[in-house]
Amino acid sequence: MKTWGYLSALTVALLFGVWFSLDKTLLGYLHPFVLAASTYLIASAYLFLINFSPLKDKILNVINKKSDVEDFITRKEYFILFLTALFGSFLAPALYLSGLFRITAVNAALLANAEILFIIILGILFLKEHIGKKDVLGFIFILIGAIFLSTNNLQNLSFNQSLFGSLLVVSASFFWSMDTILSKYLSHKRNIIFITALKCAMGGSILLLISLIMGLDFSLPLDKLPLLLFIGLVCLSFSLPLIYYAIRIIGSTRTGSIFALSSLFGAITAYIVLGEPLTLSQLSFGVLMIAGVYILYTGEE
Template identity: 25%
Template sequence: MDGRLKLNYSNYKLVLPYIYLTVVPLIWAGNFIVGKVLIGVLPPFSISAGRFIVGALILGLLLLNLKDRTKLDGILKIKILILGLTGVFAFNSLLYIGLKYTTAINATLINSFSPIVTIYCSWLFLKENIGYKQILGSFFAILGIIIIQSQGSPAVLYNLDFNIGDLIIFLNTFIWAIFTILGKNVMYSLSPMETTTYSTLAGLPFLFLASGWEISHTDIALSWPIAAGILYLGVFATVLAFIWYYKGIQMVGVAKSANFYNLIPVYSIFLAVFFLQEQITPYHITGGFCVMLGIVLSSGNLKLARFFIRK
């Protein structure tokens, strides 16, 4: 034996949830870029409606082909309705609304507190254990994001000007926490795919009403680039990302999963370099290292580290 941990089925199961939770923020980082472009030509609820219509069509077909569908009781239906109202109807739409009133640096910095809110809500409502590794990991992840968003300058943080948009985005972190921890509870009864599908279908009627009002008061000119953007949001940012996110939560829990959300701004930097030819600076490298360190610490899984490192 050459001293390396061989890849077998048990090791595959060990690594798989972390693969899901690493890829999902990359998809959602693309969501921020595509959404930023679309918000210039479409109103916020209409973007969300288009996205989740595409997602619902795909998820509905997958659900119809599922042989053993779980029967929904009254309590489960109420929980799914809340998932639809939070994660499907409210979260992304409110994020776009908040961006109308605040800067991108404020929005990303405030939204980065979502994992912290989620972790402590999971402790409060799901009774998930939070050890010192999760707390320390949260600290380093947030520190990394502050370094990135402040461009390594304390003066940038000192001069931040908070407004109504900042308040909207801060309140949105609690909406994401509700969506995440309630999803964990629902998955005691449903699979990740069923949870994603039913919550999408539950949120669509509310998006139809809101987007219908927007369309009646807005001139919208559709084009192929807009359709391509909506298609990306529906297929990748909705179907794949939500299913994989819930699978990660189901396999390793909310507390460990939450800090992976902090990869979004890190990925956004590299996407900006690739698509917008922006430059990577030392504060990007320092902040990205802190985020990755926070994620490794919060996972608390030494076997996972050994999987990638030779003995």
């Protein structure tokens, strides 16, 4: 179970890294709010389709194997679900994509590492999650890599390149950390497919309403449509249920820390797809972060 929890978190980090970088291409055609609304509503529709199909029980039986789960969702838990949608499916993507529009995909991916700091602090303070001695070393490795990656070896401490865009990305990281922490209270529910579908629908609907009120353009060249569908159907639809599963198995703090690897995956994707620079130094600190993940995996329970 522990192995599957870590593999799920790593898969999410990979999908998020790819998603964040590919979004940069679509921002040349769509407003950040329109792009966020489109991807989340596509993911919601796909997840609801699965939820009402014969595949649902087969998938849930695999996901919930050897897990103590609950079927019933209380009013309080629906309120928590609304908060996760507000933070993670509305505010965070809107802020992140608005920031990504102003800075490079590599910088945005690396700046998103601020989420680790927020998650660790919130996880310890509010969830009282256990942190062992080896865990601390793992966190330190991940944080060192995150800091040096995000600041270009401490040469960009002032965030002088598109300061506003950088601040938007960091703000998005805070709201995603809130989403991750609150998701702890929903991770023990059996039907995480339905929970994820509803969460995407809430956030996507708010973004859609705002986009319509602002009179934003929804037109997208047909040759870019497959990219939009890939982000919604693969990157979002697969990653969001896995987040709940990973949190259930290894906790919010460890799951959130492993998300730091999304910055490395995002930087590599930006280098391959967008042709943005990726240095040996960045790769080296990425390896350090992977070492931190391994320490967390083998650390104290």
